[in-house]
Amino acid sequence: MKEAEHKKEATSDFLTSLIQQDVEDGVYNRSINTRFPPEPNGYLHIGSAYAIHVNSSIAKHFDGVFNLRFDDTNPLKEDLKYVQAIEEDLRWLGLSPKAYYGSDYSERIYEAAVTLISKGKAYVCDLNPEQLTEHRGTLTEPGKNSPYRERSVEENKNLFEQMRKGEFESGAKVLRAKIDMSSPNITLRDPVLYRIIHAPHYRTGTAWCIYPTYDFAHPIQDAIEGITHSLCSAEFKEHRPLYEWVLEELEIPEPPKQREFGRLNLTGQVTSKRYLRELVEGGFVDGWDDPRLPTLMAYRRRGVSPGSIFRFMTEVGMLRQNSTVESAMLDHFIRQDLKGRAISVMAVLDPLKVVITNYPEGEVEMLPIKNNETNEQLGEREVPFSREVFIEREDFMEHPMKGYFRLSPGQEVRLKGAYYIRCESVIKDMDTGEMIELHCTYDPETKSGTGYNGRKVKSTIHWVSASHAEKAQVRLFDHLLKEDAVIAESDNHWEELVNPHSMAVMNAWIEPMINSAAQDETYQFIRHGYFSVDPKSPESAGIVFNRIVALKDGWKKNRE
Numbered sequence: 001m002k003e004a005e006h007k008k009e010a011t012s013d014f015l016t017s018l019i020q021q022d023v024e025d026g027v028y029n030r031s032i033n034t035r036f037p038p039e040p041n042g043y044l045h046i047g048s049a050y051a052i053h054v055n056s057s058i059a060k061h062f063d064g065v066f067n068l069r070f071d072d073t074n075p076l077k078e079d080l081k082y083v084q085a086i087e088e089d090l091r092w093l094g095l096s097p098k099a100y101y102g103s104d105y106s107e108r109i110y111e112a113a114v115t116l117i118s119k120g121k122a123y124v125c126d127l128n129p130e131q132l133t134e135h136r137g138t139l140t141e142p143g144k145n146s147p148y149r150e151r152s153v154e155e156n157k158n159l160f161e162q163m164r165k166g167e168f169e170s171g172a173k174v175l176r177a178k179i180d181m182s183s184p185n186i187t188l189r190d191p192v193l194y195r196i197i198h199a200p201h202y203r204t205g206t207a208w209c210i211y212p213t214y215d216f217a218h219p220i221q222d223a224i225e226g227i228t229h230s231l232c233s234a235e236f237k238e239h240r241p242l243y244e245w246v247l248e249e250l251e252i253p254e255p256p257k258q259r260e261f262g263r264l265n266l267t268g269q270v271t272s273k274r275y276l277r278e279l280v281e282g283g284f285v286d287g288w289d290d291p292r293l294p295t296l297m298a299y300r301r302r303g304v305s306p307g308s309i310f311r312f313m314t315e316v317g318m319l320r321q322n323s324t325v326e327s328a329m330l331d332h333f334i335r336q337d338l339k340g341r342a343i344s345v346m347a348v349l350d351p352l353k354v355v356i357t358n359y360p361e362g363e364v365e366m367l368p369i370k371n372n373e374t375n376e377q378l379g380e381r382e383v384p385f386s387r388e389v390f391i392e393r394e395d396f397m398e399h400p401m402k403g404y405f406r407l408s409p410g411q412e413v414r415l416k417g418a419y420y421i422r423c424e425s426v427i428k429d430m431d432t433g434e435m436i437e438l439h440c441t442y443d444p445e446t447k448s449g450t451g452y453n454g455r456k457v458k459s460t461i462h463w464v465s466a467s468h469a470e471k472a473q474v475r476l477f478d479h480l481l482k483e484d485a486v487i488a489e490s491d492n493h494w495e496e497l498v499n500p501h502s503m504a505v506m507n508a509w510i511e512p513m514i515n516s517a518a519q520d521e522t523y524q525f526i527r528h529g530y531f532s533v534d535p536k537s538p539e540s541a542g543i544v545f546n547r548i549v550a551l552k553d554g555w556k557k558n559r560e
Contacts, residue, residue, distance in 0.1 A: 013318035015054070015261060016061060019229055023062065028254055032064035033227045036097070037218070039071045040082035040202075042273040044089045046294040046309070046330075047233075050264035053313045055231050056095060067225055068097040071218070073106075073211045075201040083202075089296040093306045102221050103203050109212045109220050110164065112250055113175060113193055117156045121249050122193060123149055124159040125176045132174075135181075136189050142182035143189040149178065163196055166209045170198045177216075179245065187242050191215055215239055219246045222256040230256050233263040234322050262319030266327045268479030268499075269294040275487065284494050285480070289536065291546050292480040292502050302477075303522055303532025303548040308337035327479065334549045338522055338530045340375045346383065346416065346462040347510040347525040349474065351390035353437035353466060356421060359387040364465075368449065369417045372524075383511050385418050388466040390509050392527070395461045396438060398426055405458035407438070414460040416526070420446040462526040469509035472543040474531065476504040508545070517543060527551065 019032060034055040038048065059066035068090060072078045087099065116122035125148045127135060137143035151159075160175055162168065175194035183189055193216040198209050212220075222230045230243070237260045247255040265271050270279060271294055279285050279293070288295055291302035299309065312333040316325055346369075366382035391407070400408040407413045412422045421440040428435055478501055481487075485497040508525070517523065519533045529550040537544035 014320060015058060015231065015259060015318050018259060019058060019062065022228070022257070028228050030226055030228065030254070032059060032062035032229065033067065033225070034059045034064065034229055034231055035067040035069050035100075035222070035225065035227050037069045037071045037102075037221070038086055039074065039077075039214075040079060040086060041074070041077035042082060042277065043085050043288045044296045045271050045273075045276065046266060046269070046296075046299075047264050047271040048089075049093065049296060049309055050313055050316070051231075051233065052090070052093065052095065053310060054261055054318065056097070058229070058231065064228070065226075066095070066097050067100055067227070069100040069221060069225065070102060071214060071221070072101055072103045072201070072203065073109075073214070073217050075197060075199045075211065078202055080202050085297065089300075092296065092300055093309075100221075100225060101203065102217055103201060105217075105221055105224055106204065106208055108224060109217055110210075112220050112246075113160065113212070113216070114157065116177065116193070116249060117160060117175075118153060119249065120153055121178050122175055123151050123156050123178055124163070124173050125149070125190075126173055129171065132192070136186060137181070139186070143186075145181050146176070146190065149190070160194075163194070163210050164208075166198070168196055170196050170209075172196060175210075177242075177245070179242075185238060185241055187215070187238050188245070191242060215242050216246060219243045219252075219256070219258075220250070223247060223250075223252045227256045228254075230258040232258055232260050234260045234320075235263070236260055263322040264313070264316065264319060265322070265324040266294055266330065267324055268327050268481050268483070270480065270487070275492070278492065279480075279494060279498075282494055284498050291475070292477050301535060302546050303530070304334050305337050308334045311337070331549045335530070335551070338524070338548065340372065341378075342522040342524040342530050343371045343378065344369075344373060344524045344526060345511060345514060346464050347472075347474075347508045347514075347528060348390045348392055348462070348464050348469070349506055349508045349528060350393040351509055352393040352396055352435060354389050354391055354421070354463070355437055355439050356387050356389070356442045357424070357439050358441045361387055363387070364468075367417050381513055383417065383513070384465045384468040385415075386465045386467055389415070389463040390466050390469060391415075391461055391463050393435075396423070396435075398435070406461055407440075407459075412455075412457045414446070414448070414457050416460050416462045417448045418463070419443060419448070420457060464509050464511050466509075468512050470512055470514050470543070472508050472510055472514065472545060473537075473541065474506055474508045474525075474528075474545045474547065475534070476506070476529075476547045478502050478504075514543065517545075522548065524551075 036052050036055050056066045125146045127146055135144045174192045176190045176192055179188045181189045192213050194210050194212055197211050200206050240258045243258045270276055280288055289297040289301045291298050312330045365385045367385050368380050369383045370380045371378040396407045397404050407423050409423050412420050414420050419442040421442045423438050423440050425439045427437045479499055480502045481497055482499045517533050519535045522532050524530050530548040531545040532548055534544040534546045
C-alpha cells in the first residue's frame, strides 16, 4: 500500500497514528516490521492472541512484515515442546510468520556486550543476587555503586571471556551495564546484561553457559531482524529507556522504537503463565487444553473459531492500559460466529419419557427438520418420530405457575417439527412419588409443514425418539474462578478460588444423526447452546461433547 493511500485511511487508534507519523516523516528506509516474541516456556493464551493481533494487524495495515521470534535465551525453562505448540497455535489462528530464534544471535549479542565493555559502559560484578537487590535501592532511595564498578576495561574483558569459557559457577558473576545508580527509574540502575547458567539449552546444547537478559537481548534481536516498532505490553514501559540506551550505545542506525499497549485480561479467567501452571500442575484442571482455560489450545479443543477471537479483539480495540474485559463479550462473538453455520440438533439432557398413547405402536415416521433456522443453504435432514419420545424434564410442570406455557396436564404444546400433543396423565413411582413418564395424545391433523391453521399453541418444545436416541456425554462449562475470587501475588489457595461448578458432566439423548458427528463440525443443541466433539476423549468413552458457549447473550443484552 502506498503512503498516500495510508493518509486517506482514518486511523483512530493511538499506535497506528504514531506509526503513521513515522511513515509520513520518513523515519525508516524499510517497510514497517513488527514481531511477536514469546519465550517458549509455556502455552499461548487469550492475552498472547491479543499481542499477536496488535502486531500482525499493524504490519498488515502498513503492508509490512510480521515476524515470530522465540525469545529463547534462558535454558532453565524453555523447551522444544513449547516452540511446537506456539507454532501450532499461530497456524490455527491463520498466521504463518517467518520464525526466528534469539539463540541464533548468541555470538552477535556476545559481541555487543564486548563492545559495551570496550566503551566502559559495562562491567563484571561479583555481587550475589541478594547483594544486587540490596545495592539497587528503592523507589525513594538511590542505589549504591558496586565495589566492582570501576574495574578496568581490560579486566572486565578478561573476566567476561572467562565467564564464557565456563570458569565460574552459575550465579558467581554477572555482567552489568554502567548507567546510573541514582536514576529514578530503577531499571537503569546498572541492570544485569548477562548471567552464568550451567544448563543445556534445547537448541544450542552446552555451547554456551552465559546468557543475555531479556532487556539486553531484545533490542539487539529487534535491530538484527530489521524491526521498526517493537510493540510490547504496558508493563515494559519502564524498560523503554534501557531499550533505547542499548541501541544508542551500540550506535544502531535507524533503531527500532519500543511502543506499548495494554494487556488484555478476561473476567473469571487466569491469564498468567505462572498461575496457569499452578492450576495445571495442581490438578485443578485437565491439562493446558482444559476447555475452562483461556489458552489457545483450550479454545481449539472447545470448538471456538479463530475468526470469532479476532472479531472480539477488533471490537476491544487498541488498549492503552492493562484492561479486564467481560468474558461475556468474547462469548457474544463466538455465538455470532456459530449462529449461521452450526447444525441445529435436538438433544435432551434431563429426559422425561412421553408415551403418545394414540400413536400406532411400532410405527416410525421420518420428519424433515431444518439444519439451521437462519441458513437455508445448510438444507434439512430427516428425524425419526415414534410412539415414545423424551422431552426435557423442565418442559413439564404438573402444577403450572402463571405464565407457564409448556406442557402440563390438559395443556397442549407442539413437538418441534412434529405434532401437537396434550398431557392426559402423569405416571409416578409409588414409593418416591417421582414422575416416571407422561401419557399424552397427539392430533394427527397438526403435522408440522402441512399448513394446518386450526387452534394455536403457545409453546414448541424439542424431543428425541426414545428408541432411536443416541446416548452421549456432554460437558457444560462456567467460569473457572468464583465471582469473588481475588488472586494474590503468591501463595494462592486455588482450592478456595476455583469455582466447584465450573464443569458439569452429564449424559444426553440425541437424535441419531449425531453418530456421524465430526470433530471439525459444530452443533447447536436446541435451548442448550453450541457444542463440538471433544477431540481428546478416548473412543471407549463414546461421543463426548464440549459446550462451546451457551445461547444466552448477556453482553449484547447489556448493550441494548
